Amino acid sequence: MFARPFTAALLLAAFLPAGAALAQPTAAATFQTNDGSAAGTATLSEGPTGVLLRIEVEGLDAGWHGVHFHAVGECSDAKFMSSGGHINHAQEADKAPHGLLNPEGPDFGDLPNLYVAEDGTGKAEMFSGLVSFDGQGERAALFDADGSAIVIHEGADDHASQPIGGAGARIACAVLERAE
Template sequence: MRGLLIATGLMLLSQLASADPAQLTAPVKGPDGADLGKIVLQEGPAGVLVHYDLHGLKPGWHGSHFHAKGDCSDPKFMNSGGHVAVANETLEHGFLNPKGTHSGDLPNIYVASDGTVLSDTFTTFVSLHGEKNRPGLLDTDGSALVIHENPDDYIHPPIGGAGARIACAVIK
């Protein structure tokens, strides 16, 4: 009986370890390299679920976008490039823009008075590996999730007035 329980336990552990290969965790860093928490990305059939678990940020609303390069090595996070987009994308920035939204747009996040964020959002504009004609976050140079100092107004290119980049997570 004990052998059966051990074998069953090992089988369950094996299934749990491989149950979700389409999930990835990325640390979020500030301009000085300080740890600001993590994001967890999980592929779904129609897009990507983004889970934020952050601390040490200024309270209030902040823009959040997927950027084209998985490089957060400079303190202003400019090496992460512009927003993620499909090839030849002609849409502009912002959920409310009459010309359409582009693939890197995400909803604003709200930082509580204690500097924390614990929330989820979902985007149908990207995938982890480029499925269903959506840009892949895990392409050859990866991508980044960037948090900005101000909220995104969802309409004005290129970043909706979201301001400086204050936090960054490399997605590779």
């Protein structure tokens, strides 16, 4: 019953250039630590309802770490405060509070936590339906006039308390750049 459509799909896929059927906008970022050391990468792919984020890091302390999209594409100072706060582009009075579990949240920058193993490496794949590359579907734009960054914090985000879920200091930062 399903053989013909399935076979047709396989044949079609065999004749398309690699990735042609799934072409989508992509972006990348390289993490640096507070001392300027390289700490890994992030790749982003935009889909119709949000952004898929894949993170691979090394050289971080073991355990859970908060991860957020920050409003400014800059990681120039040692504490990464130049990246601003979380993406939250609503008018000041309408800004959502922090937290994926907050009944009045989340803000546009909220993401799940990243787990780093005892050897200092971490890998995660996360999806956010709160952002897009250019503001599609009324989602926050990652590539607005001042860009965006991804920040990793020293501890876990509890996804509810203000302002950053108790995640602590910023320990790694990566500026988002569109892939060519």
